[in-house]
Amino acid sequence: MVTSTAHVRRIAAEVPDPEMPMIGIGDLGVLRDVVVEDDGRVVVNLTPTYSGCPAMEAIRADVLARLAEHGVHDAEVRLVLAPAWSTDRITPAGRAALRRHGIAPPGPAGSGPVPMQLTVRCPQCGSPDTRELSRFGSTACKALWTCSACHEPFDHVKAL
Amino acid sequence: MRSGNANSGTRWADAELTARAQPLVEYTLRLADDALVLSQRLGEWITRAPELEEDVALANIALDLLGQARALLTYAGQTEGAGRDEDALAYLRDDREFRNVLLVEQPNGDFAVTMARQLVFAAYQYELYDRLRASADQTLAAVAAKAVKEVAYHREHAALWVRRLGDGTDESRLRMVAGLDAIRPFVDELFDTDDLISQLGAVAVDPADLREPWAAYVDAVLIDVGLELPDPDHTARGGRLGLHGEALGYLLAEMQHLHRSHPGASW
Numbered sequence: 365m366v367t368s369t370a371h372v373r374r375i376a377a378e379v380p381d382p383e384m385p386m387i388g389i390g391d392l393g394v395l396r397d398v399v400v401e402d403d404g405r406v407v408v409n410l411t412p413t414y415s416g417c418p419a420m421e422a423i424r425a426d427v428l429a430r431l432a433e434h435g436v437h438d439a440e441v442r443l444v445l446a447p448a449w450s451t452d453r454i455t456p457a458g459r460a461a462l463r464r465h466g467i468a469p470p471g472p473a474g475s476g477p478v479p480m481q482l483t484v485r486c487p488q489c490g491s492p493d494t495r496e497l498s499r500f501g502s503t504a505c506k507a508l509w510t511c512s513a514c515h516e517p518f519d520h521v522k523a524l
Numbered sequence: 525m526r527s528g529n530a531n532s533g534t535r536w537a538d539a540e541l542t543a544r545a546q547p548l549v550e551y552t553l554r555l556a557d558d559a560l561v562l563s564q565r566l567g568e569w570i571t572r573a574p575e576l577e578e579d580v581a582l583a584n585i586a587l588d589l590l591g592q593a594r595a596l597l598t599y600a601g602q603t604e605g606a607g608r609d610e611d612a613l614a615y616l617r618d619d620r621e622f623r624n625v626l627l628v629e630q631p632n633g634d635f636a637v638t639m640a641r642q643l644v645f646a647a648y649q650y651e652l653y654d655r656l657r658a659s660a661d662q663t664l665a666a667v668a669a670k671a672v673k674e675v676a677y678h679r680e681h682a683a684l685w686v687r688r689l690g691d692g693t694d695e696s697r698l699r700m701v702a703g704l705d706a707i708r709p710f711v712d713e714l715f716d717t718d719d720l721i722s723q724l725g726a727v728a729v730d731p732a733d734l735r736e737p738w739a740a741y742v743d744a745v746l747i748d749v750g751l752e753l754p755d756p757d758h759t760a761r762g763g764r765l766g767l768h769g770e771a772l773g774y775l776l777a778e779m780q781h782l783h784r785s786h787p788g789a790s791w
Contacts, residue, residue, distance in 0.1 A: 412591070500585070
């Protein structure tokens, strides 16, 4: 079978993030690129969100399983560290999906390592009257926030 | 595997031989072991932190450090070329073979002691990784570029707590002062330089160059709440040569026990 790069990329991009299953690894920016080598072997390059992200092993296995379901058996997943992942890699569609599921998407990461914090809007009621409860949330990439208008807590993907 | 009964003089000599033969491996182990040992220490706080959010925060910081350690240990093993992977290096080395500074192996103490150490260490690691991004070694540069963004959050987390405790109740202030006293003897070792560093040239970051920017950050946090890093009544060193306190032995016993009892176990 002829395997096109674009085809394999579409399949891999749909693999959901295990901790935020409303978003695929394509929209999350974890899928860096796909290379189909001359002998037909497929190499999928992934970049971890955080150095210690425990989801990477699950994502690797899920990518290989999903490719196998689509008849791509000769595949390999490689981890690429540079350039480092940034929340700026999350696509507009990915941000919309996060917001729909009650997770406030990140602001721009900017050039400095700790970006300026812009107002985080409550993903439930849309109010800008929110505050941070804890810089570290349910996963490495999220902070815990609460909304002063609707009094609901929510996760916010930290700009990185 | 080397005999566990070899006397310390022999082991130390072995380590120095290795360091001379493979400076990049030795340097990478220094970076990796600092992260690994502190990660293990911070993990001890889980279920014991003053509030649930801190359990989560310290666990997340520990996880970042563990991720950094894994990448660095893997690279050290590949560079060494003796077939040791990250697990072999983390679980099958004895304390004399660890290259971490003494600061990270010290027992946690109370929350203020841990926050004093977090401030000092995260501020150090931030300046280190920030410069290591420009390393002539591409792998170290890539690990550093990723890690510096994580450590920026660690540093900020510690700074917030040091300010809060220093500017809180009489009790919290007393504890913060005692916390800074407790870790002070182990601070200077962070900035020690040696032949290995000069040998590696543009691959390594000279720890001595970090002292000034580190002090600027830490002092600014402390001055804000009327605290200061005390002058040390003594300083302790030796971690980079594998000369550790007994605290590291207990830490490694807990960390390595499962892997050594059941080699290759997975679940």
